[in-house]
Every structure is written in structure tokens, then in C-alpha cells.
Amino acid sequence: MPERSPLLSVRDVSLSFxxxxxxxxxxxxxxxxxICAIIGPNGAGKTSMxxxxxxxxxxxxxxxxxxxxxxxxxxxxxxxxLGIARTFQNIALYTGLSTLDNLMAARxxxxxxxxxxxxxxxxxxxxxxIKHRRVVEEIxxxxxxxxxRKAVVGALPYGLxxxxxLGRALALEPKLLLxxxxxxxxxxxxKEDMARFILDAHxxxxxxxxxxxxxxxxxxxxxxxxxxxxxxxxIADGAPDAVKADPAxxxxxxxxx
Numbered sequence: 001m002p003e004r005s006p007l008l009s010v011r012d013v014s015l016s017f018x019x020x021x022x023x024x025x026x027x028x029x030x031x032x033x034x035i036c037a038i039i040g041p042n043g044a045g046k047t048s049m050x051x052x053x054x055x056x057x058x059x060x061x062x063x064x065x066x067x068x069x070x071x072x073x074x075x076x077x078x079x080x081x082l083g084i085a086r087t088f089q090n091i092a093l094y095t096g097l098s099t100l101d102n103l104m105a106a107r108x109x110x111x112x113x114x115x116x117x118x119x120x121x122x123x124x125x126x127x128x129x130i131k132h133r134r135v136v137e138e139i140x141x142x143x144x145x146x147x148x149r150k151a152v153v154g155a156l157p158y159g160l161x162x163x164x165x166l167g168r169a170l171a172l173e174p175k176l177l178l179x180x181x182x183x184x185x186x187x188x189x190x191k192e193d194m195a196r197f198i199l200d201a202h203x204x205x206x207x208x209x210x211x212x213x214x215x216x217x218x219x220x221x222x223x224x225x226x227x228x229x230x231x232x233x234x235i236a237d238g239a240p241d242a243v244k245a246d247p248a249x250x251x252x253x254x255x256x257x
Contacts (some may be wrong), residue, residue: 007176007208009034009055013062013072015048015232022048022212023059024232032243035202035209036253037219037240040229041253046212050178053210054086066176066187075247080111087165087182099145099164101135102153106171107132111203113183124146139167143197159190163197170201177201179211182220191215218243228253 006029006048010211015023023045038046051057053064055076064071066082088226094102140149143163148156153164162182169177183191184196195218201207213219219226219240228236228242230252236243243249 001070002246005032006030007067008210009063010049010053011063011065012065013052014176015045015052015057015059022138022232023052023229025062026229026232026234027062028227028234028237030189030208030210032175032208034040034224035198035211035222036225036227037211037213038227039213039216039219039221039230039253040235043231044229045178045232046229048232049085050180050210054084054178072185079172080172080174083173084178085172085174085176086178087162087180089168089181089184091158091161091165093153093161093165093168098150098152099156100149102164103136103139103167103171104132105107107136107167109172134169135173142170142200143167144193159186159193162186162190162194166194166197166201170205170207174207175211177207177212179209181212181214182212183215192216198222216244222243 008030010029012025013023013026013027014021014025025043026049038049040046048057052059053071055071055074059072062072066084069082071079089145140146143166145160145163145167149162153161156164166182179198183194186194198209199222202209211223223240226238226240227234228243228249235248236246236250
């Protein structure tokens with residue numbers, strides 16, 4: 001099988017806050033079409049790495065290349081337009097709006113018509129909204145959330161809110177999807193559902209995924225590639241089976257059997 005070309009290249013990224021080194025010359029690549037898991041103990045720098053990729057943090061050193069563009073020099077508000085979407089450890093939704101409205105809000109980067117045309121809701125603006133609603137309804141069906149499409153998000157159970165957040169990220173039509181602990185706090189059934197949706201998004205929609213997750217059984221099952229961080233440094237990078245057997249990873253994170 002030919003090697004897939006890198007979609008994302010992280011090169012010697014360093015990040016510190018005051019005198020605390022959060023990321024220390026971290027580098028890895030993510031191939032187009034793969035699921036890459038970033039694992040490590042709490043405080044290892046995993047979320048900080050996603051924050052650098054999404055241009056929320058600006059590293060003091062290194063480059064992050066996405067399709068040849070350096071994200072460390074890209075304004076944060078341009079990231080979604082490049083094809084990068086993410087979810088968060090702490091759910092970040094419009095809690096007073098419905099599921100449908102939350103997903104429609106994510107379509108703003110694809111809207112071509114002016115706000116005046118949208119307000120008049122006539123001609124091209126009307127056709128454009130119909131097109132966006134069709135995309136959103138397809139995602140609602142895909143994630144099996146039709147029964148909550150008009151429900152206010154703030155009143156939904158935790159597991160369903162996590163699913164709505166995934167739907168909002170997919171509504172951006174990303175090339176790269178960053179998932180920060182998408183199954184944290186879920187019960188077994190909810191985890192299985194979320195894992196299925198993530199795999200379906202990857203396989204059926206061709207989305208490249210970077211995933212932070214503490215459930216090692218799940219990571220080893222669904223990932224093509226695993227990067228391990230510890231105290232801000234990369235200690236392993238490779239196929240799941242190789243990483244699982246790496247003595248440095250066992251000492252730092254997995255523990256002795």
C-alpha cells in the first residue's frame with residue numbers, strides 16, 4: 001500500500017507559559033485519511049497541542065503546516081475556513097438554541113449571500129438556506145438525533161449534547177477534525193455510539209481525525225497512528241501495537257500489567 005501524504009505536519013513546536021514548558025520541540029505528521037490519537041497522562045500537553053493546531057495558542061517555536069500553510073501565522077478566525085473543526089473537553093454549544101439552530105450556525109462559513117439578502121429571504125438567499133438546511137438535516141440523520149432536532153440544547157442529557165457538538169463540527173465540512181476527549185464522562189453505551197459515529201465520519205465522509213482519548217482499549221481499536229506525550233515531550237509515535245509495547249509508554253502512562 002502506498003504511503004499517504006501528510007495533511008498536517010507539526011515541526012518542533014514549543015510552547016511555554018511563564019517559566020513552565022508545556023510543549024517541548026514536539027513533532028509528528030498526520031496523513032490524509034487517518035485517525036491519529038494523542039495520548040498521555042493528565043498535564044502532558046495534549047489539549048495544548050490541539051489549541052496550537054487550531055491557532056488558539058501561538059507557540060514560541062516551530063511550525064504547524066496544514067496543506068502547506070503555516071497555522072502558527074494564520075489568524076484564528078480563518079482556521080475553520082481552511083477546513084479544520086474541533087470539539088472541546090467542556091461542551092461549547094449555544095445552550096439556548098435548538099439542535100437544528102446549533103448546526104445551522106456552523107454553516108456560516110459557507111454562506112455566500114449578504115446579510116441583507118438573507119434578511120429579505122428571497123431568490124438566491126432562499127435557495128442557499130435550503131441547501132444548508134439539507135446538509136444539516138443529513139447530519140442529523142447521520143448522528144441519529146432527529147428526535148431532538150427542535151429540542152433546546154441546554155436541556156439535553158450530556159451524551160446527546162456531546163453528539164450535537166460533533167454534529168456542529170461536521171456541519172463545517174472539515175478536512176481535519178480535532179476531537180478533545182469526545183467520550184469523557186459517558187457511559188459504556190454512549191461511548192460505543194460515539195465511537196461508531198467517529199468511525200463512520202472517518203470512513204464515509206473521508207474526514208482525517210486527531211483524537212485525544214483516555215480509553216486505551218478504544219484508542220487501540222480505532223486509531224491508525226498514536227502519538228504519546230509526557231510532560232510536554234513526545235515519547236512515542238507509531239502504530240498502536242508498537243506504541244502499546246513501548247517501555248517508555250508503559251512506564252509513563254499505561255503502567256505495568
